[in-house]
Amino acid sequence: MEKTNKLAILLNGIIKENPVLVLVLGTCPTLAVTTQTVNAFGMGAAATAVLLFSNVAISLLRKIIPDKVRIPCYIVLIAAAVTIVQMVLNAFVYSVYEALGLFLPLIVVNCIILGRAEMFANKNTVVDSALDAIGMGIGFTLTLFVMASIREILGAGSWMGYAIPVLCDNNIGIMTMAPGGFAVFGILIAVVNKFFTNKPKKSEFGCENCPTASVCAKIACAGCSEKKEVVAE
Amino acid sequence: MKEIIAIILTAALVNNYVLSQFLGICPFLGVSKKLDQATGMSIAVIFVMLLATAVTWPIQYYVLNPKGLGYMQTIVFILVIAALVQLVEIILKKYIPGLHKSLGVYLPLITTNCAVLGVCISNITAEYNFVQAMFNSFGSGLGFFLAMVLFSGVRGRMENNNCPACFKGLPITLIAAAILSCSFFGFAGVVDNIFG
Incomplete structure (x- = not known):
């Protein structure tokens, strides 16, 4: 029983409460970085790392942080985590650091992270919070990856940087630009509504x-x- | 003067924060249902953007850079913005209750709005001087305002239309946003051609 509970927490973030498609959090980076699968993967990994750090830290400190000033405290913790991730990426994976640009510091204001802190980490144990963070992170990364795949295959005719024979000569440029982002995101949510949630939201x-x-x-x-x-x- | 107008137009139209840079999507989707709310929210955003730039720019150049603390940018900026917004809310509540009534409710929402933090950081990365940074913030805020007001009009008409059940709500809203953002493509190159 205990084990299925833990598994449920982990899987919760991937399917049932997918942060992007079901909870509709963190829309800005979702739309902005999904022009290329590599960027989407980098963003997902960075956000997962921050989420894991912040969830664990907040869950550890949940009895110490006074309720009234909890949001500022969370923001400080999250900002510290983001700074660490930023420095790590800058040092080891500079191409991703360059590509994500402004959206790397903006992970601070990504609602997924503050949202999970507020909804989950301040009420649950450290292990559960860590699992929740990993689940949510995987859900976020997977969604970004799917979206970026659609946009990159249709818009640039390539996938993971490899050109796809026929499509790369007939690419639909608009898919990698702003309107493509909105449209693909809208259609993905509609598909999820249709097939995965029982009743329309x-x-x-x-x-x-x-x-x-x-x-x-x-x-x-x-x-x-x-x-x-x-x-x- | 020419340069300043170019900065404002670029920020507001060509690099529109919402529709081409994807910053501040949450309020764009959440508060654009009615025109008056959209207007209130965007005015509050312009106000906070200007204020935040006026505070964060000097902090970056007079505190962080000389001390070699550039890596603290993210933490310092978000804290300064959060504190500033709280302070402004308290001051408005105490001294200008009328303004607080119309603007105040939007203020706490803006703390975690990525457009505000985004404009502060991009002012630094673009290496604008103080005046340019202020006008860039103003232009970005104006672009946000434009997108919000336009989109609230679109949504007003969309509410009453029929669409497949699974598209109801957010999906159809996003598709409408896609079409709206197409229209902003028309501005690409305009500024270069006018001032180039």
């Missing part, structure tokens, strides 16, 4: 999953606060 945008939902509920999503209570019950 009621909420327009996953407010209940956003770390700032409590504030957001006051303004944007009028129905969100009610929904949140329902979830809590």
Whole structure:
């Protein structure tokens, strides 16, 4: 029983609560770095490392951090992790560091990481939090990888940097540009809605999953606060 | 003067933060349902972007660089922005309650908005001087405003239309965003041709 629970936590992030396609968190890097599979992989790995570090640290400190100042504390921890990852990438994998550019420091404000800290790590044990981080990280990386594959194959006619014979002469350039990102992301979510979730999502945008939902509920999503209570019950 | 106009136009139209650089997608999708909310949010974003640039630029050049602490950029910037937003909210609440009522609710949301941190960092990486950095932030904010307002109009019309059940909600919104971002392609090269 214990073992299946642990496995469930790990698998949760990959399928049932896929951070990008189901929880709709971290949309900015998802759209921006999926022009090439290599970049997507780098981004996924970097975010997973940060997530693992922050989840473990927050879970260890969850009884020490006062509830009122928890968000700033989380942000400091996450920013420290991001800085470490940035330095490691800069030193060892410079090409990825260059390609990710601005989006590497922006992992700090990636909602997935703050969201998992708020939703999972501050309530669960260290081992569970680490598993959750790994699961979520794999889910994030896989989604990025799938999206980047679609965009790279159609848009550049290559995959993982290798040219694909027919497609590379007939590439659809727009797929690697901004509109392609939005469209592929939209279609992927629609496919997931169709085949993997039992009922179509009621909420327009996953407010209940956003770390700032409590504030957001006051303004944007009028129905969100009610929904949140329902979830809590 | 020419240079400043070029910076503003580039930031607002050619490199639109939302539609071509993918920064600040969360508020773009989350708060663009109604025009008044979209406007309020974008004005708050412009305000915070300007303020954050005015504070982070001097910190980078007068504190971090001379001390050789460039690698602390990420931590320092996010903390400064978070603290700043809180401070502004408290000040507004105390002294200008009217403004706080219309703008204040959006402020905490902006702390974790990647467009704000993004503009601060890209001002440094682009090696702008202080005036250029301020105008770049203003232009970026303006681009955000434009995208939000345009998109809230699109969404207003989209709400009432029928689409396949699995596309309802976010997917169809993203497809609409794709079409909107196509239109911004029209601006590519405009600035170069005018000022080149």
